[in-house]
Each structure stands twice: as C-alpha cells, then as structure tokens.
Amino acid sequence: MPRPVSEGSRLRAGVASVDGGPAAYLSVGSGGTPVLLLHGFAGDRLTWQFNLSALSARRRAIAVDLPGHGGSTPDVGSGRVTDFAPWLVGFLDALELQRVHLVGHSMGGYVARELARLAPERVVSLTLLASAGLGTPFDLGFLRRAIAPADVAEGRACAERLFAGPSPLIPRFGEVLHAQGADPVRRAALERIIAVSFDPHAAGGPPVDWGDYRLPIQVLWGRDDRIIPLPPPDRLPPGAPFRIFDNAGHLPHIEAASPVTAAIRTFLDGCDDALQPSE
Amino acid sequence: MDRNDFLLALDEMLELDPGTLTGVETLESLESWDSLAVISFIALVDEKTGVVVEGEKLAKAKTVADLLALAGAPVTA
Numbered sequence: 001m002p003r004p005v006s007e008g009s010r011l012r013a014g015v016a017s018v019d020g021g022p023a024a025y026l027s028v029g030s031g032g033t034p035v036l037l038l039h040g041f042a043g044d045r046l047t048w049q050f051n052l053s054a055l056s057a058r059r060r061a062i063a064v065d066l067p068g069h070g071g072s073t074p075d076v077g078s079g080r081v082t083d084f085a086p087w088l089v090g091f092l093d094a095l096e097l098q099r100v101h102l103v104g105h106s107m108g109g110y111v112a113r114e115l116a117r118l119a120p121e122r123v124v125s126l127t128l129l130a131s132a133g134l135g136t137p138f139d140l141g142f143l144r145r146a147i148a149p150a151d152v153a154e155g156r157a158c159a160e161r162l163f164a165g166p167s168p169l170i171p172r173f174g175e176v177l178h179a180q181g182a183d184p185v186r187r188a189a190l191e192r193i194i195a196v197s198f199d200p201h202a203a204g205g206p207p208v209d210w211g212d213y214r215l216p217i218q219v220l221w222g223r224d225d226r227i228i229p230l231p232p233p234d235r236l237p238p239g240a241p242f243r244i245f246d247n248a249g250h251l252p253h254i255e256a257a258s259p260v261t262a263a264i265r266t267f268l269d270g271c272d273d274a275l276q277p278s279e
Numbered sequence: 280m281d282r283n284d285f286l287l288a289l290d291e292m293l294e295l296d297p298g299t300l301t302g303v304e305t306l307e308s309l310e311s312w313d314s315l316a317v318i319s320f321i322a323l324v325d326e327k328t329g330v331v332v333e334g335e336k337l338a339k340a341k342t343v344a345d346l347l348a349l350a351g352a353p354v355t356a
Contacts, residue, residue: 010322010325010326011318011319011322013315026315026318028318028322046314046315046318048318049314049315049317049318049321049334050317050321050333050334050335050337050338051334052318052321053318053321053322053325053331054321054325054331054334056322056325057325057331167338168338168339169338254334254338255335256335257333257334257335257338258333258334258335261334
C-alpha cells in the first residue's frame with residue numbers, strides 16, 4: 001500500500017466501502033463533472049500517475065483500483081470483468097458521484113463500456129484507451145507471463161513489450177511486475193480473470209453493438225501497441241473520434257502522456273460544454 | 280515560489296525533515312520517490328505555479344534539481 005498522502009495536498013487517497021469489497025482510490029481536485037479512470041489488467045490506480053493531476057483542472061479526477069488489483073478487494077468473484085460494473089456503481093454511490101466521465105485503459109476500457117451499458121444515466125462520456133473488448137485479437141500469452149514473471153529479467157521483458165521503444169520507466173515496471181507476481185492471492189485473482197474473461201476471446205470476440213451506447217465516445221490508441229493491436233475501422237463506434245499516437249505502445253497515457261491527456265481534456269470539456277445549455 | 284520554498288515543499292511531500300533536500304540528490308536514492316510521489320509532485324507544481332508538468336519529461340528526471348527545473352524554480356541557489 002502506498003504511504004498516506006500528506007495533508008493539505010490536492011491529492012487524496014481513500015478506501016470506499018462497497019458491496020463486494022472495499023475500493024481503494026486516489027482523487028485530485030474538485031467540482032465539475034468528475035472523471036473516473038479505470039486501469040488495465042495487472043495495473044492499478046498509479047498507472048495514471050502522469051494524467052490524474054492534469055485532468056483535474058476543471059473537475060475532480062479519480063482513479064480507482066479494480067477488484068483483484070492494487071489496494072481494492074482481492075475478490076474477483078467469478079472472474080468475469082463485466083461483474084466489475086455493478087461494483088463500480090456501488091463505488092459511485094459511496095463517493096456520491098451522480099454522473100462521471102469514464103476513461104478506461106485496456107481491460108478498464110471493457111469495464112467502462114459495461115458500466116456505461118449498465119448505468120447509462122451515470123455516465124456522461126466514454127474514452128476508450130487501447131481498449132479490450134472491441135472484438136479484436138490480443139496477446140494472451142503476454143498477459144499470462146506478465147502476472148508471474150519467473151525473475152526480474154522476465155519482468156523487464158514484459159515491461160519492454162508494453163512500450164513502443166526505450167523508456168526510463170521500463171526497469172522499474174519490470175521490478176514491479178516481478179514483485180507483484182510473488183503475491184499468491186493477487187496472482188490467483190488475475191489467473192481467474194484470464195481463465196474466465198480473456199481465454200475465450202483471445203482470437204477476437206463478437207463485435208460491439210454500438211447502438212446500445214447513446215453517449216459521446218472517443219477511442220485513443222498507441223500506433224505500436226503489441227498487446228491489443230490497432231482495431232480495424234469496422235470495430236469502432238461509428239463516427240467517434242479515433243486518435244492514434246505515434247511512438248506509443250500499449251501505454252499511450254504514459255508514453256505519450258501529454259498529448260493523450262490533452263486529448264482527454266479537450267474531449268471532456270467539449271462534452272461538458274455541449275451539455276451546458278440544458279443543465 | 281523560490282527554490283528554497285520548493286525544496287521545503289518537496290521535503291514535506293516526501294515526508295523528509297525540513298531542509299533535507301538540497302537539489303543534488305538523485306531520485307533513485309529517495310525511497311519515497313514513487314508513483315504516488317509523481318502524482319503529488321504534478322499536483323504540487325500545478326497548485327503552486329499553475330504549470331502542468333509533462334509526464335514524458337518527468338519520467339526522464341534523475342535528480343531533485345531536474346524536478347526544480349520542471350517546476351520552473353531556479354535550479355541553483
């Protein structure tokens with residue numbers, strides 16, 4: 001667990017009581033229509049380290065650990081990531097967040113989309129960042145290796161695959177992946193998610209029926225993503241902005257933090273401005 | 280915010296005794312410089328100066344002096 005955040009900071013760390021298990025989160029800023037950030041598989045709220053504060057200029061920005069990840073409940077239930085959506089409704093209730101913008105990375109994109117389908121009245125917009133669940137193939141073998149690297153070297157190799165090119169962050173990412181793999185409870189939770197939610201769809205699942213989603217959506221991707229490669233146009237929401245970031249792999253919000261954050265800010269501000277006259 | 284004020288704010292953020300940091304320290308040598316500190320640092324700079332530090336540049340920072348430079352504070356005393 002990270003150390004407590006010092007008092008007086010705009011950054012707050014907390015744990016919310018939610019049916020299904022506690023939810024650990026970070027929150028920066030206040031007011032506006034909040035944005036909720038959902039990390040990817042085997043990540044946690046800290047994967048938004050370069051984006052969270054920058055997204056809080058006009059709104060509260062919150063990053064939560066999904067079940068089985070970080071400081072939240074280790075209980076992933078059946079292992080279906082779709083079940084994280086009702087848990088997140090509980091989280092929104094616990095924080096008294098009536099409506100939020102959702103930003104989801106990889107598995108978090110899948111969960112964000114499920115939450116928007118389950119509780120459309122709670123979601124203002126969707127930003128899908130290198131998102132899972134669009135019915136395209138992904139690197140299942142990588143996910144298996146990443147949750148339990150045999151040693152630091154394998155952890156580093158996994159980290160390298162996440163990035164488009166050399167990054168000063170790769171050694172630390174490798175160490176973290178290796179250290180996390182040593183936790184048997186966490187590892188069991190992630191293995192269950194893989195078995196139930198990822199295994200059946202590694203070669204590509206069914207396409208999304210975008211007609212179910214009546215809200216603004218944007219899709220962002222790293223051009224050199226080797227985990228979930230760029231999706232073909234027919235798998236994307238019709239008419240939605242689709243931005244590709246050069247020199248970025250599966251973690252464009254880290255590798256291309258500034259342009260990705262700017263794209264999210266612009267999109268959220270635009271959604272808010274569009275809603276303004278009727279609010 | 281001048282250099283000393285910023286160093287003191289970093290001391291507090293990293294839970295160090297006031298006056299600990301001088302600028303020459305490597306981030307690798309600071310046990311409490313982690314992802315949470317990164318978020319706190321970006322929030323601190325935004326709060327004090329209105330500047331949003333770019334993550335890509337922050338990822339390349341190696342010393343406390345590099346942080347001062349990103350924050351727009353004078354690097355030398």
